[in-house]
Each structure stands twice: as C-alpha cells, then as structure tokens.
Amino acid sequence: MTNTGSNIERILDTGGFVVTSECGPPRGADAGVVRKKGELLRGVVDAVNVTDNQTSVVRMSSLSACVILKEMGFDPILQMVCRDRNRIALQSDLLGAAALGINNVLCLSGDHQKFGDHPQAKNVFDIDSIQLIQAVRRMRDEGKFIGGEEIKGKPVLFIGAAANPFADPFEIRAPRLGKKVKAGCEFIQTQCIYNLERFERWMAMVRDRGLHEKCAILAGVTPFKSVGMAKYMKNQVPGMDVPDEMIERMKGVPKEKQTEEGIKICVETIQRLREIPGVRGIHIMAIEWEDRVSEIAKAAGLLPRPQLP
C-alpha cells in the first residue's frame, strides 16, 4: 500500500468498486465552465479525469482544471500525454501537480497532432507512455528523476494508464498491459467498450497473466447520443470497435428516442461489465454530456458512492 490519498486507491484497498468519469477542460480561460461540469458530477464519481488537450485540440491545461476541481472537493486524475512535453517538462509538471495536492496521474502517449486544431505543430514524444509510468513510479518510490538525480520532496501520486483492448494486433494487447504493469501502473482505464465479447476475451488473457491482481481494471463506457454518433465511432475513430448489432439497435428506435436508447445500452453494458471477474470499476466517458453521467450511474446501481473520511 502506498497511501497516496487517492480515492481510487482507498476504495480499491477496501475491496470496493470504483466509479470515475471525465471532465474535458474548455477552449478558453473560463474557470466557470470547469466548475459547471464539476457540479454535474458531484456525488456521482470517486475521482474525475481531466483530459490533456484531447484529440490534440488546444484547451485549458489539465493541471489548471484539476486544481479548480480539487478546490470543489473532487479527487482529480491528471491526464498527461507525451506528445507536447519532453521529460523535463513532464517531470516538472508532476512535481507541481503533487505540490498542488493532486493524487492521481494517467500516463498516455497522446493522439497524434494531425487530428487537432494545430496539425502543423512539431510533436515531442521524447518518452512514451510506458516510460512515463516508469518515471512516475521511480520519482515516487525511489525519489529519483529520470536523469538519476535525487528528488527533495517526492511526488506522491497513484499511477494509472489507458488500455485499448480493441486496437490491433489483438494478441499483444494483454502483453502490452503486462508491460504497463511491469513499469509500475496501478490502475487502468480502458477504451470505450461496445464489443463485450472481445472485451471478455481480453479480460481472460489479463486474468491468465494475473495482471488484474497487480493493477485495477476500470472498464470504460461511452453512451451514444444518436445513431449518427454510433456510426461515427465505428467508422471514424481509430481503435474503436462498435458491433453492427449496436448500430442496428440504435437504428431500430425513432430518432427522438435514440438518446434514451443510447443510455439504456450504456447501463446494460455497465451491468454486464460488473459481472466480469477482475473488473474493479467503471469509467464513464460522456463526452460533452456530463449532465447524463448521474442518471447512468444511478440506473446502473452505482450510487450512492462510498463516503470517504
């Protein structure tokens, strides 16, 4: 036990089931937007991810939005991508985050800048997500920077990463998680799960390797707002696996009922995920749809959340 102060770690330590969601910072300097999104998640989640210039679009920095949410009483998860910062800047921000009372970090490679609003930018990728996990772990547990120098005042952070069981090649997806665990990852949030059959196969491979015992798997879900969104996720988002029967199910209801159908599918998915051995929590990614997270969590039987002292 590391005692990072993280709600995720505290709930996992007592054998509990974790619920997280995410808050995408605004494309401007208005702290009110973050607070408004935060209010919608109050009492619904144990910790909240704050994305780091997701899809390579410039937004308020993850660390700033984390601090705003922290002031509101949340336990934020600082997402960090390797696309925009080298090892000097990443380690500096890790120290800053810990100094500001952030308890969790999610280590990611980051989307390529081609998808964002500055495709002409130079990318960094000095280190990758697995090396970032290793770096945070070493900073926290050994008090050493990547360069080997000693840290005065270790950053105490609970260390997470992402896993995409739906990307290719499938056969290395569990070994890849194994590398993240070996690097020091303590919790995983997965890509949005629509293909439960494939997710179950991946979880079986994860259990075969005993990875679920060393690292908590939080299963990711995203509700469809419409059949259009479902099709977009299927055809346009790399590494996303939306089975045809889900598109058909969305198509099968009248347009004005599609939103409710999307939420219904999401709730049913959560209920199935909870039954899978080794799944320790749910990560609800309702992109720019934070007002429905509470409803989804309630319908899926995830409320009330445990009161932590």
Next chain:
Amino acid sequence: MIVANRKPLEEILEMIRPYKKILLLGCNECVTVCAAGGQREVGVLASELRLSRAKDGNEIEIREHTLERQCDYEYIDQIRPFVGDYEIVLSMACGAGVQYVAETCRSKLVVPAVDTTFLGVTMEQGVWSERCQGCGNCILDKTGGICPIARCAKSLLNGPCGGSSGGKCEIDKEVDCGWQLIIDRLQELGQMDRYEEIIPVKDWTTARDGGPRKRMREDLRL
C-alpha cells in the same frame, strides 16, 4: 539514400526572378536515384524555366551541369572555372549539397530546387519510403529490424498505441503501423519474448537534439 522532391516550378521561378544567368547544378548521387535532381531532372527543369521565362518576355541563360557529388569539395571544385559567369546557382542536390556548394562558392547566391525529405528506400519504380531518421543510436537489433523511431508516427519505443487498426496507423489508412510490422517480424523470427521487454528512455544526445553532429576518424585524417 536521401530522398528529395523537386519544388513546384512557381516557387523556383520566384527564387530566380531577378536573375538572367543561372547555373543549374544537378547531383549524380541520391537525388539521381530518387529522380529529383539528377542529370535528367536538370534537363527537364532547365526547359521548363526557359519556356516559362520566354513566355513572359524575360529570357534566361541557363548552364546545365551535373556533378558526381555536391557533398565533396573535390567535385564542387570542378565548377570554379565558370561559376563566376553566372549570377546565381540553383542546386538540385539535397540540403547537404546545396549548403556545401554555398560554403564553397561564397560570392554566389545558392538556392535549392528540391525539398529534402528523408532517408529511405525504393519501394517500386517511382515510389520511395522512409526507413531511418539518423538518430545516431541504432536499436534495430531489438525491434526485429524495423525502426520504431522512423516508422511509428509517435516514435514510440514501446508501442503500438491504441490507434493501431487493421495494421494501419491512426494518422492515415495508407500508412502502415510500424509496431504492427515489428510484431509481425518478431513473430516470424520467434522472438516475441523481446516484445515484453521494456525499452528504456532514449538518449537523444546522438540525434539532432545533441546539436549539429560531426564525425571524425583520426586514422583517416591527413
């Protein structure tokens, strides 16, 4: 080889707009193989420039000359007797060649007619593809002979990322996922155990990040 692309005619015309006497300099090495700046391309570009300038009633004199290499003094020396007769040198060599001609012929303006792109191979007639970024610290022994620095869009040393789909990279369905290629190769070689080793953070001092690079072999120096 170093792979380059001929610049668009309009861009070249703009660079040489004020000049009437031009030395158009090809290179017989890489840019010849990748059909960007060899003798043949020198001929084609010279014709295009002459035609275009004649059409505007602004005739131009071009001397076409192709050197064995533009990255060696001894070959550049061959243009010394006549370079003074021209107002500008338009080089069709890679960026190294253009700069070396400029360093040698200090009184002349030397401008590029090609964009230098990458270190690569010929895939088929008319198709070239990147293989190396010259990072100065080769790890091909660890990755099945396929370079993650050059062939993964994020240069991940422990890939693939979550954007690898059907063997292709998230940035473009036409681009192979470098890590899919590495894994396929490791499987062919029976070396999949290598995949599970974490490759540590890279020392970039041997790459561009360490500053301009220079190599010296004392035993070969005169």
